[in-house]
Amino acid sequence: MRRTVRQSARRRLRFLWFCVLLLTATGARGQTVPDFSSVRSEIRNALVAWDAPSMAVAVAVGGEIVWEEGFGWADRERRIPATEHTMYSLASISKPITATGLMVLVERGLIDLDRPANDYLGPAKIDGRAFDAGRATVRHVASHTAGLPLHYQFFYEDEPYRRPHMDETIRRYANLVTAPDERWNYSNLGYGILDYIIERVSGQSYPDYMRDEVFQPLGLTRTSVGIGRGLEEFTATRYATDQGPIPFYDFDHPGGSAVFSSAHDLVRFGMFHLGHDIGDQRRIISDATIEAMRRPIRESAPGDAYGLGWVMRELPGGLRLQRHGGGMGGVRTELAIAPEENAAIVVLMNSASPLTGYISNLIWHTLYPDAVPKPTPPELPDPHRLEREGILEDAGEGAALIEFTPMPDLVGDWVGEVDTHLGPHRLALAIDDGGRVHAQLGDQLWTLLNNARFDGEYLRGGFKGDIGTGDANRTDYVLSFELRLRGDVLNGSVTAITLPNVRLGNALTHWAELRRRR
Structure with missing residues (x-):
């Protein structure tokens, strides 16, 4: 009951604050709109800092679009500016x-x-x-x-x-x-x-x-x-x-993943919902x-x-x-609606930048500062980040071995198959009581399972290997494990995930099941 009263009080405060915002600025057609000038400035500065091509935003409150605008270049080479209709x-x-x-x-x-x-x-x-x-x-x-x-x-x-x-x-x-x-x-x-x-x-x-x-x-x-x-x-x-x-x-x-839309259209989709x-x-x-x-x-x-x-x-x-x-x-995009506040926000970019979430939260903060803390800007990109993070850790490319203490039911030799559309391959794991895991796919060399970890249910890790399908072998990849312990059975997924590159690659998952040898 107290939580309900507090939520009702917060909603009243947000409404009063928004009424104040409505009185602070006037739109081109005479309607009052919140003052988004600080957000505009932040978008322009962030696009320059991140060398990002463009961003388009749209905001609707109370059944009306109160702000929509594009920034930067929809097409840099042809010098086509971004708009809310891009x-x-x-x-x-x-x-x-x-x-x-x-x-x-x-x-x-x-x-x-x-x-x-x-x-x-x-x-x-x-x-x-x-x-x-x-x-x-x-x-x-x-x-x-x-x-x-x-x-x-x-x-x-x-x-x-x-x-x-x-x-x-x-x-x-x-x-x-x-x-x-x-x-x-x-x-x-x-x-x-x-x-x-x-x-x-x-x-x-x-x-x-x-x-x-x-x-x-x-x-x-x-x-x-x-x-x-x-x-x-x-x-x-x-x-x-x-x-x-x-x-x-x-x-x-x-x-x-295949839909294209403008900020103007997408906020209207949000308004429909x-x-x-x-x-x-x-x-x-x-x-x-x-x-x-x-x-x-x-x-x-x-x-x-x-x-x-x-x-x-x-x-x-x-x-x-x-x-x-x-x-x-x-691509990096964000659509969010707040049904209790009758509001919708869209932020769209034509580059894979974390700015969309930041700007979306900044707009929510501008609308409802008592309900949304002011977000912290994301750190500028590190050109060497992909050498140290993400998939490369599972691949073992420069990543340190993470040792864990496995439960007794996990220790031992496990043998089974990983199944592809071209047929199965033998798959074996050897797990010692010190937390070291070695894997062998087919007749390939035994390989250390890098970044091996176990959360009580799933064994995870990765190693370089050849799963033998044309789909996977279109790119360089790591085999990423996620196998659930079910008594004397480990089963789940072995996914061929493309190593980080300028182009996004593939994640192709195959069924695997292994049994522990007694």
Whole structure:
């Protein structure tokens, strides 16, 4: 009860503060707007400091867009400035958009969230291996709780590789690495499966369906799956970490990453999910469905919970957000709405910079300073960071061995297989009581498992090896382990993850199971 009273008091204070802000500035068309001048200045300074090409932002409060603006260059080479109408690659913000399209079919009775996802697929099905794939429902897939693995696979237009048919991707990689509803595990592949389900149920291609049933009814004229015909000139170029333009790329999970949109359109999408009836929008799903999408299904990180396409998060000051971010080669994006405050914020960039989260939080702080602490600017990029962090630690490239004291049930020799679409390979682990782990794949040399650690459930680590598939061997990679201890069995995933490069590579996961030798 006390918490409810405190939250009500905070909301009243936020409302009063926003009323004060409304009186501090006047927009070009005469409406009052908050004073975002300090945020503008911070954006301009940050773009220079980070040598970032551009950023576009949009803010809506109370059913009105109160600020939208672009900064920098959408295309540096052609000197095209960014505006609020520039279309940016959204990366994973595609997920709540795809989930919205999915829910249109759910409301029409064409898809049942609680039926197995395999009921809606074609000849290729999700494979359970050690688990019952029939328990992996559409709801599980949409909430990242089906047990599907980490996955991404990119195809650049200046390379000879092209995206396979979705049935082939499912056949190769849709292998459950945990039981349905056992844990939350973020999977782009799951949203690739959802866009394929949308195609099969609707009878339209995923891009056409989303255009006809989501984008056009919501009046999103600069939103498309991929770069829609006639929209090429309005699209921001994606830039790599070396500041060069990235060739256009595709991937085998469009529903998870393929949508392009402007800040103006995306904040209107956020406003729709706040329940606003904007004049040129048609209500494509009901308020009850919108509410169901934001209902937490599973904790996804400390303080975060995932619903259907949305992450729910409460900021330290008590502001509760419904959000999704996106990041991939030349992309970093943020969409967040605060249903209790009737507000939405969009920040889009055409480079992989951490500035989007910082600027988003700075805008929230500007709107509600009593509820959102002023964020600390991110540290400037270190050109040698990738030599010391991230995947390289699992690869053992210059990383120190992390020793651990394993529980007795983990010590010993383990033998089994890692299964690929070309067939299985023998996999062996030797774990001593000092916490040293050695691995052997096939007849390759025994190799130290680098960064080996065990949290009481999962054994993790990585080593360099050849898993023998053409998909993996398109890039240099490390094999990253995540195996769960289940009595005398270790099973889970072995993922071929591309080593850091100017271009984002692949994460291709394979099922593995080993048994301890007595």
